[in-house]
Amino acid sequence: PQSSIMPPPPTANPNDTIPDAEAILTTYLRTLPPSTNFTTEDQSLLRSFLDALYNNPKSNPDTPVPVPTLLTTSTPKSYHAGTGKTQTRALAHAIERAKQEVIFVTCFWAPSESRTLLSAALRELSTRALARNVKVRVRLCFSSMSVWQRAVSPPRGKVWEGLEDLGLPGRGELPGLDILVKSLFFPPFSVLHGKYCVVDRKLVWIGSGNVSWECWGEGCGSFEGEGFVRSVLEYYRVIWEEGCLELPALPFLEEEGMEEHEVEEAGEGEKGPDVLDEIREYPTILLPNPHHRNPHFSLRSSIQSLTSHLPCLRARQSPSLLQSPPPPNTPQNTFLLTLFSHAKTSITIHTPNLTSKPLLSALLSAASRNVHITIITCRNMMRMEQLATTPFSTTESCVDTFISSLPDLETGSGKVHLGFWRGRGEVKQWHVKASIVDDAWTVIGSANGDRASWWGSGEINVCVFGGGYAREVGGRLERWAVEAGGVEWILGGRELGV
Structure with a gap:
């Protein structure tokens, strides 16, 4: 008699189930209207993103929806x-x-x-x-x-x-x-x-x-x-x-x-x-980040964060304090890291919190390439949440480590401007989430530059490829920042909204 328990289906060949990154790119390019003006730099960025997403040796793409559907206009x-x-x-x-x-x-x-x-x-x-x-x-x-x-x-x-x-x-x-x-x-x-x-x-x-x-x-x-x-x-x-x-x-x-x-x-x-x-x-490109119940805290990283608060050890801070296991291989995380690695001239980041070590490491790498970097973030923003989701770390402690880890910029053309929101007027904190790279690529959405948004929280973001959009969004945010309260520069400093 036939068994009522069906045998398990045969194991699928990963090569049959995982789309080819180059094929996805080719299909997308074929569907783009000529008026969108997709440049060779855009193609290079998208190809690198898809390669990183699909050729990650430790993880398949971690995405709630199929990657090809994220690529649109x-x-x-x-x-x-x-x-x-x-x-x-x-x-x-x-x-x-x-x-x-x-x-x-x-x-x-x-x-x-x-x-x-x-x-x-x-x-x-x-x-x-x-x-x-x-x-x-x-x-x-x-x-x-x-x-x-x-x-x-x-x-x-x-x-x-x-x-x-x-x-x-x-x-x-x-x-x-x-x-x-x-x-x-x-x-x-x-x-x-x-x-x-x-x-x-x-x-x-x-x-x-x-x-x-x-x-x-x-x-x-x-x-x-x-x-x-x-x-x-x-x-x-x-x-x-x-x-x-x-x-x-x-x-x-x-x-x-x-x-x-x-x-x-x-x-x-x-x-x-x-x-x-x-x-x-x-x-x-739509850039989702699925939620993850397991925050995958690193004991070694947590101990390093705790000891970095001790005055006797602060002078010993080094870029190694910003090292961490790679974040989940999600469209959001992988695209942002790829985007910052492609930056040639400028990166501007607006974020209320800044505790994501992969993000900070990517910014250190960009600084070593003499990329102009502007970061606007906050003090005392959801401090208990930061300590819970990034054990023993806060934006302030991560900023201190980041600054002490910066390469010597005196001999290069790059410059880092890092400021905290003043909060003197009606607008008490700066909750904007936006990244603008090379005045060509703009990411807006819900993701902060903190560990919670990179490891645990469900997020939704969008990247628009185009200099016109980058200039408009960047200009509006900077003018609003000046009007609403201004920035206290703790490193560098530049005039906003010009």
């Missing part, structure tokens, strides 16, 4: 440099004008003006939906609200039936919405750190701000582009719609001319200072 529409409240206000204007669907994902959820703005937008969206005799599909997702919520978070997340428990309007106030709210957290440290919004599967916002009370400096970019939006939606589906093989199709819009009206009105909130001067299509 997009049309950046706007970039908002402001605070969490002003970022939410910009998003709320688009949310309340949605016609079919809103997906809103954030990390931290707390009583705040941002939450009030979002609640008002949902009420307005419901009113507009009822006037059109439709229901708009709304999905709100967050990872962290309180210590208790994180401690009792079910393995597959929690769906919140009582919206009032979250400070939102009750379901009776939102009859025009098919609304679902879900939270998801993975103990001990694996927060889902991404912040993004998708409206009607046509417009995507990726930013740094939470739904929270803190008045911090933030940045947020909006994008159109069918392939890019589809890539973001696939990432969302895998993380937040577990068990769903594909997102449900949106209902057909029967009103004549509705689709054209939808795009125009959804982008209406961007008319103003946030709109980019040059709106064009760029080669684009």
